[in-house]
Amino acid sequence: MTHVVTRACCNDASCVPVCPVNCIHPTPDEPDYGTAEMLYIDPDACIDCGACVEACPVGAISADYDLADDQEPYEQINASWFDGEGRRDYAQEPVPSRPTTWAGRTGEQLRVAIVGTGPAASYAAEELLSKRGLDVAVDMFERLPIPGGLVRFGVAPDHQDTKQTSVAFARTLKRKGLRLFLNTEVGRDITVDELRAGYHAVIVAVGALGDRRLGIPGEDLPGSHSATELVAWYNGHPDFAHRTFDLSSDRAVVVGNGNVALDVARILASDPERLAGTDIADHALAQLRESNIREVVVVGRRGPHEAAFTTKELLGLIQTPGIDVVVRGEELAPAEAAAPGSAAAEKQRLLQELLSRPLTASRRVVLRFLASPETVLGEDWVAGIRLQHNRLEADADGVVRPVPTGDLEELACGLVFRSIGYRGSAVSGVPFDDVRAVVPNAGGRVHEAGETVPGLFVTGWIKRGPNGVIGTNKQCARETVGHLLDDFDAGALAPPQHTADDIEARLPGHVGLEGWRQIDTYETGAGRAARRPRVKLVDVEEMLAVARSGAGV
Numbered sequence: 001m002t003h004v005v006t007r008a009c010c011n012d013a014s015c016v017p018v019c020p021v022n023c024i025h026p027t028p029d030e031p032d033y034g035t036a037e038m039l040y041i042d043p044d045a046c047i048d049c050g051a052c053v054e055a056c057p058v059g060a061i062s063a064d065y066d067l068a069d070d071q072e073p074y075e076q077i078n079a080s081w082f083d084g085e086g087r088r089d090y091a092q093e094p095v096p097s098r099p100t101t102w103a104g105r106t107g108e109q110l111r112v113a114i115v116g117t118g119p120a121a122s123y124a125a126e127e128l129l130s131k132r133g134l135d136v137a138v139d140m141f142e143r144l145p146i147p148g149g150l151v152r153f154g155v156a157p158d159h160q161d162t163k164q165t166s167v168a169f170a171r172t173l174k175r176k177g178l179r180l181f182l183n184t185e186v187g188r189d190i191t192v193d194e195l196r197a198g199y200h201a202v203i204v205a206v207g208a209l210g211d212r213r214l215g216i217p218g219e220d221l222p223g224s225h226s227a228t229e230l231v232a233w234y235n236g237h238p239d240f241a242h243r244t245f246d247l248s249s250d251r252a253v254v255v256g257n258g259n260v261a262l263d264v265a266r267i268l269a270s271d272p273e274r275l276a277g278t279d280i281a282d283h284a285l286a287q288l289r290e291s292n293i294r295e296v297v298v299v300g301r302r303g304p305h306e307a308a309f310t311t312k313e314l315l316g317l318i319q320t321p322g323i324d325v326v327v328r329g330e331e332l333a334p335a336e337a338a339a340p341g342s343a344a345a346e347k348q349r350l351l352q353e354l355l356s357r358p359l360t361a362s363r364r365v366v367l368r369f370l371a372s373p374e375t376v377l378g379e380d381w382v383a384g385i386r387l388q389h390n391r392l393e394a395d396a397d398g399v400v401r402p403v404p405t406g407d408l409e410e411l412a413c414g415l416v417f418r419s420i421g422y423r424g425s426a427v428s429g430v431p432f433d434d435v436r437a438v439v440p441n442a443g444g445r446v447h448e449a450g451e452t453v454p455g456l457f458v459t460g461w462i463k464r465g466p467n468g469v470i471g472t473n474k475q476c477a478r479e480t481v482g483h484l485l486d487d488f489d490a491g492a493l494a495p496p497q498h499t500a501d502d503i504e505a506r507l508p509g510h511v512g513l514e515g516w517r518q519i520d521t522y523e524t525g526a527g528r529a530a531r532r533p534r535v536k537l538v539d540v541e542e543m544l545a546v547a548r549s550g551a552g553v
Contacts, residue, residue, distance in 0.1 A: 001064055002046040003053065006074045007312040008060035008161035009038035012123075012471025015052035015061065017097045021045055024052060025081075025090050028475045034468070037310040037343050040081040045092065058164040070319045077311060077346055084341030102134035104489035109135040111496050112484070113199040115186050115427070117142040118149020119470045120460025121205035122169040123477035129175045134485075137500060138178045139199070143185040144238060145511045145543040146519055147173065149207055150470065153237045156263040157278035158270070159316075160533055165470050173513060179504075182511035183544065189507055192429030192456075198503050200493040201455045201484050204439060204446075205477075208424035208461040214255060218376030219418070227254065227264045227419035234267055234288075236281035241538035246381075247291035249414025253385050255373050256419035257300035258308035262317050262365075264417055265296040269363045271322045279533045296365050297411065299385075301372040301402045303333050303392055304351050305344040314350055317365060324364040327354050331369040371409070372402065376416050384412040422466035430456065438465055444480025445487075455493050457484050515547030522546045 005024075016027045016039075023045035026033040041052070041061070053061045062068075064075055082088060112128060114121045117140050125138050146152065151166045173180060186192060195202045211226040213219060223246060232240035252268055254261045267275070272288040300307055304327075318325050332352060338345035351367070370390045377384040387409045390402035424439075426432035431448040433440045439458045440447045446456040459480040460473050468476075487493050504510075519537060526535035537543050 001048045002043040003041050003048065003050065003061050003063055004067060004071070004075050004078050005039050005041055006060050006062060006067070006071045007316055008058045008159075008164070009312070010058050010060070010162065010165050010471035011036075011038060011469045012057065012165075012474040013039065014057055014474075015039065015055045017095050018051040018055045020049060020051065020094055021047055022090070022092050022094045023047075025087065027095055029095070030090070033475075034472075036081075038312060038469075040078045042082050042090070043075075043079050044082070057168045058161055060161065073315055074312075080341050080346060082341065084339065087341065100130060100132055102131045102485075104134075104485060105491070106133070106135070108495070109137055110201075110488050110493075111137045111199045111500070112139070113195045113202045114138060114140045114205055115192075115195070115202065116140070116149060116205035116207065116460070117147035117173075117180070117182070118205065118207055118460070119151060119165065119169070120207065120463075120473040120477055121149070121203070122147075122172050123474045124203050124205060124459050124481055125175075125178060126168075126172045127477050127481040129172065129177050131485075136177055139181060139500075139503065140173075140178065141181045141184050141186050141190070141195075143183075145183040145515065145540060145547055146537075147180065147182065147516060153232055153235045155235075155470075156231075156267060157235065157280035158266070158275060159263075160278060162470070163279075163533075173516070179500075180511070180513045180516060181503075181507055182516060182547075183540075184507055184510045187428040189509070190503075192427065196455055198496050198498040199455075200488060200496060201457055203457045203459055203480060203484070204427055204430055204462060205458070205460045206424075206427060206462050208422040208437065208466045210423035210425050210437070211418065212421045212423050214373055214418050214420065216373055216375055218378060218382075221376055221378050221382050222380065223378070223382030223414060224376050224416045224418075227256070227260050227417045228422065230264055230267075230417060231260060234280055234284035236279075236284075236536040236538040238538055238540050238543075241281065241283060245287065246414065247287060247293055250292050251295045251297065251411075251413045252293050252415040252417065253411060253413045254296060254298045254417045254419050255385075256308070256421070257298050257367070257369075258419060258421070259310055259313045261298050261417075261419040262309050262313045264419060265298050265365045266317050266320055266323070268293050269296045269323050269365050270320060271363070274321065277532055279527070279536055281536055281538055283538065293415075294363050297368055297413070298365060299368045299371050299373065299387065301370070301390055302400070303331070303369050304347055304367075305333055305338055306392075306400060307347060307369070309347075311343050311346040311350070314347055318350060318354070322361050322363055324357075324359045324361040325354055326359070326364055326366045327351050328368070329355050370402065372404070374408070377410065382414055382416050384410055385416055386410050422461065424462045424466070427462075430458075436465065438462060444476075444483050454487075511544070511547045518547050518549060519543055
């Protein structure tokens with residue numbers, strides 16, 4: 001018997017140090033950790049102790065005899081990972097637990113401000129507050145009256161298992177030594193310079209909420225949107241709650257084939273009643289119930305081996321009831337082209353199986369490869385998209401790139417969503433690299449003109465770019481906090497010029513932990529009544545009213 005890591009894996013590696021035989025790979029210290037789609041358990045080394053099950057923050061690990069039907073493919077996916085070159089040579093010595101006791105400078109309380117409340121911010125706060133012997137006070141600042149960031153507004157509503165990371169983040173928010181300043185916009189209510197004067201250190205963890213553009217004619221036509229808009233809309237982000245999307249056509253096109261693209265396609269193509277039991281925003285569910293969309297075409301400019309979506313997201317799409325997933329045989333590369341054990345090989349296997357799968361549903365997602373958008377067609381509204389067919393060629397460095405063939409195709413549609421990547425935005429008072437769309441830094445220490453900016457740090461997507469999954473932010477935050485503590489121990493951080501009370505006094509309109517508890521109680525209470533995880537508030541004024549009401553549902 002063995003244990004198996006399933007789709008919900010968040011990659012934060014909490015399971016790694018508790019394994020007595022080091023059978024969970026790749027570990028954060030192994031080179032392929034940064035590129036692996038998830039963690040995997042070696043079936044030949046697992047001793048079935050179950051320690052990893054308790055450590056997993058999202059319940060993603062199950063015994064092989066306890067797998068649900070939709071989880072059974074992960075037994076093969078886990079085993080196949082270890083067929084890859086070099087992976088049978090993973091070290092089998094148990095990974096030692098990281099020291100959790102502070103052995104550095106004492107006698108002065110370390111005060112840290114964190115801008116943001118998403119996963120990167122929460123992991124940074126936990127890394128600081130979990131150090132025994134370290135006298136630390138952490139204040140977290142968030143523009144909205146609610147915390148959560150990517151977990152609340154980025155994870156698809158039908159992926160409730162992934163949202164389980166919010167349970168651990170909620171525990172962090174309740175830790176002694178942490179204060180919440182919600183409904184507080186850094187740059188409007190308080191500046192970065194004021195934060196730097198009030199704390200030893202400031203960690204910027206604002207994520208990357210913008211989106212990249214296609215740069216093609218017709219991109220700005222009505223009916224052409226970014227996928228980030230739609231994701232924020234159906235997840236109830238207050239900035240997007242009052243948007244509307246015309247869902248009257250029968251086909252939508254998503255340009256890009258990462259995980260977000262598959263999320264968008266799956267939500268648009270799903271039977272709305274399948275979503276009714278999730279925490280999808282009420283306004284989105286109402287509009288989806290009136291939707292005429294029956295086909296979503298997902299377009300990638302390269303082949304399936306290079307597709308940005310992960311194996312687990314592809315499998316999740318294939319397993320969605322009521323949706324046929326369709327591919328073209330001529331667009332699939334030969335199975336032998338992918339290295340055994342690679343993510344590309346698993347994707348190829350799943351895609352090949354689709355070719356012989358009968359089509360029975362009234363809704364479909366079509367996965368297209370080797371096609372690039374040339375023009376969004378239409379005059380007053382999107383009427384279609386023109387695609388350029390590609391072939392793949394390796395350049396002088398062996399990198400496979402798409403090359404236009406000259407063959408064009410026009411595809412009728414009423415909606416186009418671009419999903420080609422998130423983009424970070426500048427924070428007032430913080431250096432910014434506009435080309436890479438990140439804050440320039442070295443291991444989390446912010447740099448300006450090649451020089452370290454004392455006391456200013458960064459973590460998450462705004463540090464490294466929009467890559468990785470939720471748990472990737474844990475190791476990212478650990479690196480940043482490690483450098484912050486090194487600087488504190490060395491006396492390189494200037495002491496605060498203001499007291500904790502000074503900060504609170506200048507922000508009378510903020511919402512604290514108790515206010516967030518009121519909102520959380522209201523939403524989860526409404527959810528229980530509707531047999532849903534929660535019913536989200538989507539209007540800031542309503543949130544503030546509930547936060548200050550002193551009563552839940």
